[in-house]
Amino acid sequence: MTTMVAIKGLTKRFGHLLAVDNIDLEVARGEVLGFLGPNGSGKSTTMKMVTGYLTPTSGTAEILGIDVREDPIRAQRRIGYLPEGAPAYGDMTPEAYLGFIADVRRLSGKARRSAVARAVELTHLDRVLYQPVDTLSKGYKRRVGLAQALLHDPDVLILDEPTDGLDPNQKFEVRTLIREMSGEKAIVISTHILEEVEAVCSRAVIISEGRVVADGTPDDLERRSRHYNAVSLSLPPAGVDAAREGLRALAAVASVERRDTAGARAELVALPADGGDILGEVSRLVRENRWEVDQIRVERGHLDEVFRTITTGGSLPASGDGHA
Amino acid sequence: MHDIRVICRREFGGYFATPLAYVFIVIFLASIGSFTFFFGNFFLQGQANLDSFFLFHPWLYLFLVPAVAMRLWAEERKSGSIELLLTLPVTTLSAVVGKFLAAWSVAGVSLILTAPIWITVNYLGSPDNGAILAGYLGSFLMAGGYLAIGAFVSALTRNQVIAFIVAAAICFVFTASGLGVVLEFFSGWAPRALLDVVAGFSFLEHFKDIARGVIDIRDIAFFSSMIVFFLFANVVAVEYKKNG
Numbered sequence: 085m086t087t088m089v090a091i092k093g094l095t096k097r098f099g100h101l102l103a104v105d106n107i108d109l110e111v112a113r114g115e116v117l118g119f120l121g122p123n124g125s126g127k128s129t130t131m132k133m134v135t136g137y138l139t140p141t142s143g144t145a146e147i148l149g150i151d152v153r154e155d156p157i158r159a160q161r162r163i164g165y166l167p168e169g170a171p172a173y174g175d176m177t178p179e180a181y182l183g184f185i186a187d188v189r190r191l192s193g194k195a196r197r198s199a200v201a202r203a204v205e206l207t208h209l210d211r212v213l214y215q216p217v218d219t220l221s222k223g224y225k226r227r228v229g230l231a232q233a234l235l236h237d238p239d240v241l242i243l244d245e246p247t248d249g250l251d252p253n254q255k256f257e258v259r260t261l262i263r264e265m266s267g268e269k270a271i272v273i274s275t276h277i278l279e280e281v282e283a284v285c286s287r288a289v290i291i292s293e294g295r296v297v298a299d300g301t302p303d304d305l306e307r308r309s310r311h312y313n314a315v316s317l318s319l320p321p322a323g324v325d326a327a328r329e330g331l332r333a334l335a336a337v338a339s340v341e342r343r344d345t346a347g348a349r350a351e352l353v354a355l356p357a358d359g360g361d362i363l364g365e366v367s368r369l370v371r372e373n374r375w376e377v378d379q380i381r382v383e384r385g386h387l388d389e390v391f392r393t394i395t396t397g398g399s400l401p402a403s404g405d406g407h408a
Numbered sequence: 409m410h411d412i413r414v415i416c417r418r419e420f421g422g423y424f425a426t427p428l429a430y431v432f433i434v435i436f437l438a439s440i441g442s443f444t445f446f447f448g449n450f451f452l453q454g455q456a457n458l459d460s461f462f463l464f465h466p467w468l469y470l471f472l473v474p475a476v477a478m479r480l481w482a483e484e485r486k487s488g489s490i491e492l493l494l495t496l497p498v499t500t501l502s503a504v505v506g507k508f509l510a511a512w513s514v515a516g517v518s519l520i521l522t523a524p525i526w527i528t529v530n531y532l533g534s535p536d537n538g539a540i541l542a543g544y545l546g547s548f549l550m551a552g553g554y555l556a557i558g559a560f561v562s563a564l565t566r567n568q569v570i571a572f573i574v575a576a577a578i579c580f581v582f583t584a585s586g587l588g589v590v591l592e593f594f595s596g597w598a599p600r601a602l603l604d605v606v607a608g609f610s611f612l613e614h615f616k617d618i619a620r621g622v623i624d625i626r627d628i629a630f631f632s633s634m635i636v637f638f639l640f641a642n643v644v645a646v647e648y649k650k651n652g
Contacts, residue, residue, distance in 0.1 A: 096652065098652050137491050137495050138650055138651075138652055139650045139651050139652075157499060158497075160497040163495070167495070169488055171491060171492055175422055175426055176421075176425065184418045187414040188411065188414055188498060189496075190410065
């Protein structure tokens with residue numbers, strides 16, 4: 085795997101505020117890295133430094149081996165960047181705007197025409213090509229920003245909240261687009277929509293207070309959830325107490341929680357002691373006691389729970405993946 | 409050069425995509441016309457020259473040019489597009505120069521559109537057209553000086569109104585630095601040499617001779633170095649803001 089983006093000891097201080105604290109990160113070709121973190125955790129600041137908009141207090145980033153601090157122009161040629169909020173020149177039409185970007189990117193003649201046409205096609209902008217960007221809906225503005233980032237078919241794509249403000253269909257399209265492009269590129273997207281991470285990212289990095297606090301595949305992170313491999317049972321309220329006692333008695337079960345449900349059924353969740361598989365034991369218990377269970381389900385981890393625990397400073401059971 | 413041209417073209421288009429350039433040109437032409445013909449007593453003088461026309465240029469530029477310059481950087485900062493511009497593969501210098509040239513072109517277009525006054529004076533008499541050309545050149549250079557100041561101030565703020573007021577104030581100091589209103593402020597406590605330096609920065613003084621058709625290399629050099637200095641300051645300001 086070729087390293088496309090190498091972030092080395094990147095640090096940014098705004099006065100007394102340490103926004104980004106010594107981040108090291110490498111992104112390889114073919115990877116889609118989801119950059120997660122609460123608002124104000126330093127995601128955007130990191131992206132702004134990697135793309136050369138902000139000067140780091142210390143550390144640097146290399147794009148295909150080119151140091152952004154030493155040779156920003158050459159590094160920026162290889163990057164497509166969608167800044168936070170997808171800013172554009174509002175008085176221009178997407179057609180003129182993409183033409184301007186193509187000129188800046190030094191595309192001309194046939195290459196310019198085909199690059200603009202390709203970007204327009206990928207982001208479905210054809211219907212609004214001749215309307216000033218200021219008059220477009222939020223979703224279209226975001227797509228104009230995406231088209232701008234994709235225009236020169238860059239090796240490295242850095243997208244700050246690419247699906248923010250899009251409707252579910254548009255989100256689906258953008259995610260599909262990102263997945264399709266991922267083979268030849270290194271893509272970094274920031275988001276706080278966790279389902280997006282599962283949908284497009286091959287790797288997730290959680291940052292909190294300017295530091296990397298977790299790094300792994302979305303699956304690795306889920307594994308760190310208390311609910312990973314938990315088994316939930318749906319049964320009538322009358323049988324709940326007996327079932328709870330029975331489940332607690334199992335050695336492999338760490339604890340049992342009752343989950344509030346709207347309907348007439350109650351739901352119990354048995355959490356495994358060490359993230360292990362407890363489905364077999366639980367279902368044997370159900371059969372032996374003839375509980376009236378009408379649904380039994382193994383839960384995946386909850387990414388949002390992991391996210392919340394990590395970013396609010398709580399501790400998680402250690403996982404076997406060796407990251408973090 | 410390629411980058412400067414591309415940025416200049418976009419910026420110039422931006423002026424005409426909004427009413428700003430049209431408003432500027434119309435107000436400039438209307439004021440310069442009325443000043444020349446009414447306050448300047450163009451007809452009563454009975455002389456075939458454009459002295460009374462050029463006389464008012466510094467005073468008009470004083471508040472019109474900062475209005476053109478105020479948007480150059482402040483608007484980009486406000487809308488966030490500056491992040492896009494500065495992450496495109498162009499140097500800060502190219503962006504600064506490209507934007508400046510676009511605004512300067514708007515001023516140039518306005519000056520060209522004053523041609524009817526020049527035609528009038530040629531119809532009424534036989535003026536020294538070489539002197540008039542020199543006047544135009546001087547006026548254009550002076551507009552560049554004001555613009556460079558305005559562009560620099562615009563790079564320091566995200567608020568266009570502040571950019572306008574501060575730039576107009578600085579332009580006033582440079583315009584009037586040879587006059588009592590500014591010199592009085594220094595006299596009494598500052599040494600004589602400093603007074604001379606301050607007076608030496610007067611746009612009025614440097615423009616006075618050019619307006620009469622006398623091209624002095626020192627005046628040309630003065631305005632040129634004002635432009636270069638403030639564009640340099642502009643680059644420094646944009647780079648400095650990258651520190652957050």
